Amino acid sequence: MKLEKMDDFFAARLDGYDEHMMTEIEGAKEFYPYTAALLPTEHDANVLDLGCGTGLELEYYFARNGEAHVVGVDMSADMLAALERKFSGRRIRPICGSYFDVPLGESCFDAAVSVESLHHFTAEQKLRLYKKLKAALKDNGYFVLTDYFAESEEAERFYFSESERLKSEQGLVPTSFYHYDTPLTAEHETEVLKKAGFSNVRIMRNWKATYTIFARR
Numbered sequence: 412m413k414l415e416k417m418d419d420f421f422a423a424r425l426d427g428y429d430e431h432m433m434t435e436i437e438g439a440k441e442f443y444p445y446t447a448a449l450l451p452t453e454h455d456a457n458v459l460d461l462g463c464g465t466g467l468e469l470e471y472y473f474a475r476n477g478e479a480h481v482v483g484v485d486m487s488a489d490m491l492a493a494l495e496r497k498f499s500g501r502r503i504r505p506i507c508g509s510y511f512d513v514p515l516g517e518s519c520f521d522a523a524v525s526v527e528s529l530h531h532f533t534a535e536q537k538l539r540l541y542k543k544l545k546a547a548l549k550d551n552g553y554f555v556l557t558d559y560f561a562e563s564e565e566a567e568r569f570y571f572s573e574s575e576r577l578k579s580e581q582g583l584v585p586t587s588f589y590h591y592d593t594p595l596t597a598e599h600e601t602e603v604l605k606k607a608g609f610s611n612v613r614i615m616r617n618w619k620a621t622y623t624i625f626a627r628r
């Protein structure tokens with residue numbers, strides 16, 4: 412399996428991406444609206460979307476709260492261009508870059524969401540991101556994470572060792588992001604969120620391997 416750079420991977424699959432997600436990912440027709448329904452309904456709510464892509468979750472969110480302000484961070488310029496075409500007229504600010512690098516600000520968001528994006532990273536990378544995210548949320552703000560999780564600790568270890576093996580075999584530089592799924596278990600993910608200082612961290616629901624986790628600032 413030849414690993415592709417993260418932005419190249421998604422750019423190459425942009426055509427048909429929404430349909431693929433909705434039909435091939437088990438539970439997608441339920442978990443997108445479920446996730447959107449957990450986001451704030453107040454007009455003028457400020458919401459951050461980490462790895463927004465073409466904004467599947469935002470379609471459901473804007474249908475419930477058309478006045479919300481959304482900042483969408485994604486490292487794929489092509490995915491963001493599709494997002495902008497889809498949501499012209501909505502209050503959405505796309506930021507092209509890695510959420511590990513982009514400054515998220517201090518106490519600016521009522522809520523943050525991330526769907527099917529963070530399962531490519533290690534617990535250490537996430538811990539740094541979650542600390543930054545916590546600081547970016549307002550006092551009573553919260554984070555809704557809907558993502559793909561490993562079915563066991565053994566599976567988690569396997570994904571990470573495979574990722575390392577492939578990168579080393581292919582001589583890839585560790586400073587770039589490559590597309591390879593390395594999900595943590597949902598339990599390990601909740602531990603990272605707690606370690607970052609989030610409270611009331613709980614698994615809300617799952618659809619096979621996709622779970623929704625809630626965390627309060």
Ligand SMILES: C[S@@+](CC[C@H](N)C(=O)[O-])C[C@H]1O[C@@H](n2cnc3c(N)ncnc32)[C@H](O)[C@@H]1O
Pocket residue numbers: 417418421432461462463464465466467468484485486487490508509510511525526527528531588
């Ligand atoms: C499977 S798509 C999910 C998109 C959207 N949230 C959805 O559920 O349809 C994953 C997205 O995460 C983005 N992504 C991956 N790593 C990222 C990073 N470090 N910073 C910003 N975006 C990232 C990819 O570019 C891609 O658009």
